[in-house]
Amino acid sequence: MKIKTIHIPEVGEEFKTFTHPSGMRVILAEKDLYTGYGLLSVDFGSILEEYEEEGGIFSFPDGTAHFLEHKMFENPDGADTFVKFDACGADANAYTSTDRTCYLFSTSDDFCKGLSVLLESVFTPFFTPENVKKEKGIILQELKMYRDNPYEAVSRALISAMYERLRIRNDICGSIRSVKSVTADDLTRAYTRFYRPERMILTLCGRFNADEVIRVIDACVPAQGTVLPPCRAIGEKNENTVFKRKKTLYCGVTTPMFAAGIKCPAYGLSGQERLIAYNYMSVAAQALFATSSPFVSRLRAEGLLPFDCSDDVVCDRDCAHILFFAHTFDVKKTEKIFFEEIGRLITEGIGEECFERTKKLLYSSFLSEFNSSESTAHLYSSDAFDGIDTSLVPSSILNMTGEKAAEFIAKILRREAISVVAALPQQQKGAL
Amino acid sequence: METSLLYPGVTLRTVREHKFKSDYLSVVFICSGELYDRAHAAILPQVLTRGCRAYPTEAALDGALLDLYDASLQCSGQTNGESFLFSFRLSVNEADFLPDGQEIRRKARDLFFSFIFDVLREKDGFVKRIFLEEKKNLLERLNAEKVNKPRYAVARCLHFLCENEPLDYQTKDLRRDIRKVTAKSLYDYYLRVLREARVEVFYYGREERESVEKDLKARLAPLDTEKRPYVRDVFSPLKPAVMRKTERLEAHQSTLCVGYKTALTGAEDQSALALTRELLCISPTSLIFENLREKQSLCYSCADKLLPRKGVYLLYAGIDGRNAKTVEETLDRQLDTLISGNFSTERLENGKRAIINALLQMNDSPAEIEGRCIRALLSGREDDPEAAKARVAALGKEDVMRAAASLKKDSVFLLYGVRKEKKNP
Numbered sequence: 001m002k003i004k005t006i007h008i009p010e011v012g013e014e015f016k017t018f019t020h021p022s023g024m025r026v027i028l029a030e031k032d033l034y035t036g037y038g039l040l041s042v043d044f045g046s047i048l049e050e051y052e053e054e055g056g057i058f059s060f061p062d063g064t065a066h067f068l069e070h071k072m073f074e075n076p077d078g079a080d081t082f083v084k085f086d087a088c089g090a091d092a093n094a095y096t097s098t099d100r101t102c103y104l105f106s107t108s109d110d111f112c113k114g115l116s117v118l119l120e121s122v123f124t125p126f127f128t129p130e131n132v133k134k135e136k137g138i139i140l141q142e143l144k145m146y147r148d149n150p151y152e153a154v155s156r157a158l159i160s161a162m163y164e165r166l167r168i169r170n171d172i173c174g175s176i177r178s179v180k181s182v183t184a185d186d187l188t189r190a191y192t193r194f195y196r197p198e199r200m201i202l203t204l205c206g207r208f209n210a211d212e213v214i215r216v217i218d219a220c221v222p223a224q225g226t227v228l229p230p231c232r233a234i235g236e237k238n239e240n241t242v243f244k245r246k247k248t249l250y251c252g253v254t255t256p257m258f259a260a261g262i263k264c265p266a267y268g269l270s271g272q273e274r275l276i277a278y279n280y281m282s283v284a285a286q287a288l289f290a291t292s293s294p295f296v297s298r299l300r301a302e303g304l305l306p307f308d309c310s311d312d313v314v315c316d317r318d319c320a321h322i323l324f325f326a327h328t329f330d331v332k333k334t335e336k337i338f339f340e341e342i343g344r345l346i347t348e349g350i351g352e353e354c355f356e357r358t359k360k361l362l363y364s365s366f367l368s369e370f371n372s373s374e375s376t377a378h379l380y381s382s383d384a385f386d387g388i389d390t391s392l393v394p395s396s397i398l399n400m401t402g403e404k405a406a407e408f409i410a411k412i413l414r415r416e417a418i419s420v421v422a423a424l425p426q427q428q429k430g431a432l
Numbered sequence: 433m434e435t436s437l438l439y440p441g442v443t444l445r446t447v448r449e450h451k452f453k454s455d456y457l458s459v460v461f462i463c464s465g466e467l468y469d470r471a472h473a474a475i476l477p478q479v480l481t482r483g484c485r486a487y488p489t490e491a492a493l494d495g496a497l498l499d500l501y502d503a504s505l506q507c508s509g510q511t512n513g514e515s516f517l518f519s520f521r522l523s524v525n526e527a528d529f530l531p532d533g534q535e536i537r538r539k540a541r542d543l544f545f546s547f548i549f550d551v552l553r554e555k556d557g558f559v560k561r562i563f564l565e566e567k568k569n570l571l572e573r574l575n576a577e578k579v580n581k582p583r584y585a586v587a588r589c590l591h592f593l594c595e596n597e598p599l600d601y602q603t604k605d606l607r608r609d610i611r612k613v614t615a616k617s618l619y620d621y622y623l624r625v626l627r628e629a630r631v632e633v634f635y636y637g638r639e640e641r642e643s644v645e646k647d648l649k650a651r652l653a654p655l656d657t658e659k660r661p662y663v664r665d666v667f668s669p670l671k672p673a674v675m676r677k678t679e680r681l682e683a684h685q686s687t688l689c690v691g692y693k694t695a696l697t698g699a700e701d702q703s704a705l706a707l708t709r710e711l712l713c714i715s716p717t718s719l720i721f722e723n724l725r726e727k728q729s730l731c732y733s734c735a736d737k738l739l740p741r742k743g744v745y746l747l748y749a750g751i752d753g754r755n756a757k758t759v760e761e762t763l764d765r766q767l768d769t770l771i772s773g774n775f776s777t778e779r780l781e782n783g784k785r786a787i788i789n790a791l792l793q794m795n796d797s798p799a800e801i802e803g804r805c806i807r808a809l810l811s812g813r814e815d816d817p818e819a820a821k822a823r824v825a826a827l828g829k830e831d832v833m834r835a836a837a838s839l840k841k842d843s844v845f846l847l848y849g850v851r852k853e854k855k856n857p
Contacts, residue, residue, distance in 0.1 A: 011453065011529050032451055035793045082716040086782035089789040092716070108792035109785065137729025144684035145732055145750050148581050148849070252682075254576040291494035300490060306569040329572075357498035364502035367453045367529055372796060398531055426682075 010394040013370055015380060016210065020217055023198030023224040027380045028213065029205040036111040036206030037373035038104060038118055041381050044068075044194035045099040047167040047318055053231040061181045062167075063139070063174015064190050066096040070135050071187060072103065074126050081121045088113035098168045099316055100385060106374065111208045112216050119202075119220035125191045127184040136179055143173050150252035151325075154423045157249045158259045158323060161419035164243035166236050168319055193228070197221055201384050205377040233318050239265045242419040249421055250429040255306055255327040257423035258334040264412045266320030271387025275396050278315035279362060280408035283400075285313050285322045286358040287350045287409070288341065295341040302337070304328045317386060331422040338420070346413050349406045362397045433801070433815070434641050438649050441659030442631040445805060446641045447798070454525045455537065455637025456798035459548065459652075460806060461518040461629040465663030470601050471609035472621040473516045477509040478566040479558050479618060484547045496543060501525045503540045505547060513741045514598045514665040515810060518625060520548055521799075526638060537639070545651045549626075557616035570610060577603050581847060582687050586737060586748055589689035589845035592675050593744050594668050628660045632806065636798035664812065665741035668693055675843040683849030686753030690763055691746040692839040699813060702740055703823040704835035709736055710783040711775065711832060712766060713747055717782065719766035719775075720747070728762065730755050741811060745839055753848040760844065770836035773829050780829055787824050791817055 003018040015029035046066065050059040072094065073081035085092040089109025095102055103122055105114045146152045160169040173179070204213055242263050264281055266274060288295055289311040299305050309326035328334040369379040383390040436444050463473065487493040497503045504523040509516060524540040527533055552559050578584050587603075594600045633652070635644045670693040696705055713720045713736040724730050734749035751759050769775060794800040794817070805815040 010531065033796045035796045080717060080722075083778075083782065086715065086717050086786060087778075089785040091786070091789070106793065108789050134726075134729050138725055138732050141685065141730075141750060141752070142732035144849075147684040150579060252579060254579060255572055290498075292491040292498065297489070297491045303565055303568075306572040353495075357495065361498055361502045363531065364525055367525055371452045371454065394531070 006389075006391050008391045008394065011367055011370060013376075017384070020197065020221060021224065022221045023196070023227075024217070024221055025201045025384060026217060027201065027203040027384060028210050029203070029376055029380060030208065030210065031206055031373055031376065033206055033373050034108040035106050035373045036108065036114070036208055037106045037204070037377045038111075038115050039203045039377045039381050040103045040118060040122060041201045041203070041385055042101045042103075042122075042195055043099075043199040043385070044101055044190070045097050046170060046172045047098050047233040048194065048231070050167055050234045051231045052234060054229050057234065060186055060190050061174060062170050062178035063172070064182060064186055065101055066173050067135065067139065067179065067182050068187055068190055068195075069094045069096045069101050069103075070139060071127055071131065072125070073121050074131060075121070075124060076126045081117060084117040085114060088117065090114035090117070092118070096172055098172060099318065102381075111206065112212050115204065115213055116216045116220050119217065122195070123220065123222055125188070125195070127187040127191075129184050132182065132184045132187065136182070139173060139179050140176060143171075143176060143179065146171070146173065148252070150423070153249065153251040154253070154257050154259050154325065154421060155323075157247050157423065158261045158419060158421045161244040161247045161421060162242045162261045162263050162321060163236060163319065164238070165234055166319060167233065196228070197224060198227065201381050203377045203381040203384070205380070206373040235267060235318060239263075239267050240414075241416045245415070245419055247419070247421045249423045250426050251423055253327070253423055253425055255329070256331045256425065257421075258326050258328050258331050258338070259421040259423065260324045260338055261419045262322040262412060263417045263419070264315070264320040264322070266315055267318065272389065272392065272396075274315050274317075274320075274386060275388045275393065277320065277408075278313060279396060279400055280405055281313045281315060281320065281322055281412070282362055283350060283355060283358045283405045284409045284412060285311050286361065287345055287354050288322075289324050290354075292357075293354075294344070295338065298337050298341070299326065299328070299334060302333070304330055304334055331424070335420055335422070342413055342418070346410065350402070350409060352402060355400075355402050355405055359397055359400055363394065366393050366397070436641075436645055438633065438645070438652055439656040442633065442652060442655050444633045444635065444645055444648060446635045446644055447801065448638065448641060449636060450638055452637070452798075453529050454523050455639065456521070456523050456634070457541070457544070457637075458519055458521040458634045458802055460520075460632045460634070460802070461625050462632065462662060462806075462810070463516040463518065463625060463629050464514065465660060467625060467629055467660065468514060468516050468598065468663075469621060470511070470516070470606060471613050472618055473509050473518070474606060475566060475570050475610060475613055475618060476622060476625075477507045477518065478570060479563055480507050480547070480551060480622075482562045482566065483552050485550045485552060486543070486546045488552055493547075500536045500540050500543070501530055501534075503536065503543075505544060507547070512806070512810060513739050514663075517806065518629075520544065541647070541651065549654055551622070553619055557614065557619040560615045563615040563618060567610060567613065571607060574603050574607050574610075578681060581681065581683050581685065581849070582748060582750060585687035585689050585845060585847040586746065588677075588679065588847065589691050589746055589748070589843060590744070592677055592843040592845055593691040593693070593746070594742065597666065597668060599665075599668075599739075599742060626655065627657045630659050630662055631655055632809065634798065634802045634805070636801065662810075665739075667695065667697075667743045670840050671842050674841050677843070678846045678848055680848045680850050682852055683847070684851070685750045686756065686849040687748055687847040688751055688756050688759050689746055689748040689845045689847075690760060690841065691744065691843040691845070693842045694743045694745060694835075694838040694840070696743070696835060696838050699811075699819075700823055700831075701835065702811070703820070704827055704831040705738065705740070705745075706787055707780075707783050707824065707827050708770060708832050708835040708839075709738060709745075710786055711770060711779060712736070712836070715783070715786055717779070719769055720749075720763065723766060724749065724759060724762050728758075730759055730762070740807075753846065756846050756848075767836055767839060770832055773833045775829075777829070780832065784824050784827060788821050791821055791824070
């Protein structure tokens with residue numbers, strides 16, 4: 001087991017990394033903070049609920065990854081995993097995203113004990129028809145909670161306008177029907193296929209002894225079994241074009257919303273290529289959507305924005321896009337200004353000032369990740385997950401050039417790669 | 433943490449710390465009594481955020497902050513019981529970690545204090561155009577009060593719990609009073625806040641305390657004025673009979689809120705209440721989580737809220753409205769379990785461990801330390817985390833039984849979610 005130490009001299013940080021004999025990748029970042037944070041990321045999110053393997057296509061009911069997450073803290077002996085976490089002063093939680101499921105704990109008390117509880121839970125699955133049935137009631141309440149959130153509906157409408165096939169377009173929790181259809185057998189099949197040490201990354205950050213935590217990992221993680229063939233999510237037919245350019249949605253908002261998504265081609269890129277793509281996508285996002293951008297300044301000057309607007313840049317293994325959301329007093333006018341500003345950006349390009357500011361923003365965002373055990377662990381874990389060498393992040397930002405930014409932006413700002421959504425109050429249905 | 437008095441009513445608290453990549457500075461104005469003016473307080477942060485004389489637009493301000501390696505400047509207002517807190521916060525990256533080693537702390541502080549003291553105004557008020565836009569925006573935001581259903585349900589339950597008390601300030605009243613606010617009255621209110629509100633200043637970073645103190649004393653000289661004494665919240669009285677209200681709203685899910693009153697006030701009492709909350713609702717091993725969610729599958733999320741200085745506590749859960757009675761009975765049973773002391777020593781000790789763990793982890797976040805300090809100060813105490821830990825460690829079963837027994841049911845509010853296509857129940 002060869003342990004490598006990775007230095008990030010620009011920000012005065014370092015971490016150790018190795019592949020455990022089980023196949024699990026481990027990252028250890030010792031930090032002088034009260035909070036010790038453990039994060040186990042499993043390479044199974046909602047988009048892998050339909051996947052391709054050796055020419056065949058396999059699927060699970062929508063929401064299976066999320067359902068599995070709900071069941072992982074139950075044990076065959078009836079013991080409650082959370083009580084075990086309590087006994088070592090640890091707070092624990094879990095979440096499912098489109099591309100992974102994460103289990104985590106934090107404690108200032110007995111870190112090694114917390115780690116062993118986490119690993120034992122995840123490697124001791126326990127699915128029965130009874131406990132699966134019981135969980136359905138809880139998950140259906142969760143689904144209803146999200147359905148009452150109109151922002152979820154707007155976000156979902158935008159993503160499903162942009163993507164035709166990739167399961168990112170579906171709700172991570174699934175639908176009422178799909179959740180009701182999940183069986184203990186589905187969970188066992190999904191667990192067996194995806195919950196394998198070689199598909200996991202364990203990241204530990206905080207005050208602990210590296211030798212001690214390695215002993216815990218040795219004791220809790222099973223040896224590597226048969227290595228399964230690689231699998232991939234069922235991808236888009238067309239990486240460069242959105243499914244639908246425009247969508248109108250009536251939902252529970254009181255002030256209309258305008259949402260826009262720019263789909264960026266990213267499939268097949270290496271980790272480092274994705275990092276560079278992410279940096280330049282951030283330049284585009286800043287040029288378009290920053291508070292200081294001409295687009296947002298115009299919306300503000302026209303008195304169209306009652307609330308702050310938001311944007312997001314995503315550059316994952318299976319998808320890449322820039323999203324923008326704004327409440328507006330006039331959706332049509334906002335859309336018109338949006339496309340005018342896209343046109344202006346294509347013609348005039350991005351200014352030097354905006355470019356330099358984005359570099360500072362990216363650098364600052366990276367730096368601030370080291371201010372807590374939690375954010376540091378998530379940074380290292382995500383980078384490892386995406387095949388990114390974290391130590392190269394600072395240089396990737398400092399080596400950006402205005403010419404490459406202009407070239408990249410010209411490549412992604414195409415009408416056929418943009419979806420817009422008009423989200424209107426329910427009461428306006430039929431009134432327009 | 434070191435504490436020093438910059439001016440009467442203006443206290444500086446510093447923590448010299450090297451473990452973070454940025455330094456943190458906040459100036460918090462505590463508005464109580466006559467300064468607790470919700471309509472003016474609601475609109476003030478929005479108007480201030482639009483810029484200052486040196487950076488007269490949001491775009492200019494945003495650009496200047498980006499030039500300072502995305503320094504973070506926030507201005508926010510928050511009600512805290514019957515007080516209102518105006519907080520200005522600045523976070524700046526340390527020069528040692530910047531590629532050009534640029535010292536940006538001083539420049540950022542120049543910007544920060546001009547943002548606080550050199551606001552955009554015309555004649556004797558804030559700039560009218562900006563003021564009117566933000567007033568319109570705020571009214572629009574108030575129209576969205578029902579978008580977040582659980583939050584709306586909690587607000588409605590608090591209204592029934594504290595009816596006709598200063599805390600009971602409903603959206604319709606706020607809307608009415610905001611309409612009366614003018615650019616001049618808002619500016620006058622801001623001047624009063626600067627002049628009369630008690631101020632807490634927090635610094636967390638690498639700079640030496642003496643240097644911070646010298647710099648901030650000079651910059652905060654305009655605050656050297658006579659401050660109003662802090663006015664404590666008034667305890668909310670228990671109703672003679674439990675009030676029950678149901679409101680129907682188009683939603684997939686219903687929210688049940690059960691409000692209680694307690695007369696417990698002292699520091700020891702607050703620790704006992706904290707442990708009671710932990711055992712009742714907060715953790716995934718709490719009685720409500722175990723029973724209502726895990727055993728009965730009646731909810732996904734359940735949470736609570738305590739207004740310690742008002743003696744108000746409420747539990748709320750997203751549920752199927754048809755199960756409201758069963759859910760309330762389950763909540764009652766869990767509280768009874770604590771009152772009767774029918775829980776294990778292991779549960780008690782784990783709860784104490786969880787609180788102590790949370791207290792320790794707060795030390796990793798400047799904003800959490802600030803919040804802890806403010807909560808203690810508003811309760812009339814000085815922040816003392818060691819004493820807080822010792823109080824929790826000393827708690828026994830009888831303390832939980834006493835705190836749980838002090839919680840008397842006062843008001844129950846059900847926000848009943850109905851779907852248009854279906855008949856109402």
